[in-house]
Amino acid sequence: MRVLAIDGLAKTYEGAPAPVLSDVDLSVPEGQFICVLGPSGCGKTTLIRIVSQLIDPDTGTVQVAGSDTYRPGEDVCMVFQDHGLFPWYTVAKNIEYGLRIRHFPAQERKARVDRYLELIGLTGFGGRYPDQLSGGMRQRVGLARALACEPRVLLLDEPFAAVDAQTRERLQDELLGLWEQQKMTVLFVTHSIDEAAYLSDRVIVLRTLARQETDDLSPSICDDVVSELPRPRDRTTEAYREMLVRLRASLERAGG
Structure with missing residues (x-):
């Protein structure tokens, strides 16, 4: 089943020369993990911000589960590069924030907070800031x-870019788990070839x-690379190295 459909998407910022x-067209089956890779300024973040309804496209449509009236914070949720936590809320209150504004009962909110604290390995940290x-x-x-909002589509904008390499690899494994x-659908923005190869x-x-x-523009999507690497991924294999080479060549064609 196709859970995310992007058709003819275009965006120009006011005052920008290009x-x-x-002409972004993308069809994503349910449960697929997709990484969006490209050089700086290619529109990676713009794309997922349009999907999350934080900004509007100039032309084109986005549908989630066949509807263009999907709900951000419910059908789609966003994880930002800088985590976006409210500093005045505890960990537990940050996690339940989306549930609270959707008027979930207190018992259900607590159950989900406890569940996801356990899943991310932070049981006992709910009272921290x-x-x-x-x-x-x-x-x-x-x-x-x-x-905790249990979205159909999870959007992530370079969420591990600010952490050290060892922490990044651990977080990648936790996210995959x-x-x-x-069984959610993931759209993950990254500037890292290795991260794209490992996750997607x-x-x-x-x-x-x-x-x-501007009168002869190519579509934004330069390449759509399907990974045949088995999971869990092993960075030491020849097949993995070949995937890195393939992605690097594609990135060079894209202008990176």
């Missing part, structure tokens, strides 16, 4: 807040449009 997105957590822990809380448990079923490579003539 569009940031052009964000400034009492490490960077990696804050990102896990941001992820739990989105997952949660994805396999929840498909890698959507976006090209930069800044150097193209």
Whole structure:
């Protein structure tokens, strides 16, 4: 079943010399993990912000489960690069925030908070505040807040970019574990070839449009790379290295 459908999406920011997105068409089956890769300025973040309804496209449509009236915070949820936690709320109150504004009963909110604290390995931390957590822990809380809403589509905008390499790899494994448990559809923005190879079923490579003539624009999607790597992924294999080479070549064609 197709859970996310993007058709003819285009976006130009006011005052910009060229569009940031052009003629984006993307069909995503339910449960698929997709990474969006591309050079700076290619529209990766713009794309998922349009899907999350934080900004509007100039043209084109986005549908979730066949509807273009889907609900952000319910059908789709976003995890930001800077975690986006409210510093004046405890961990538990941050996680339940989306449930509270949707008027979930207190008992259900508590049950979900407890469940997702356990899933992210932070049982016992519900009473802490964000400034009492490490960077990696804050990102896990941001992820739990989105997952607690149990969305059809989870959007992530370079969520691990600000943490060290060791923490990043641990968070990648934790995210994959949660994805396999929840069977959700994921759209994950990254600038890292390795991260895209390690996480995704498909890698959507976006090209930069800044150097193209506006009357003869190519579609933003430069390549749609389907991964045949088995899970769990092993970074030491020849097949994994070949995937990195393939993605690097695609990124170079995209202008990266």
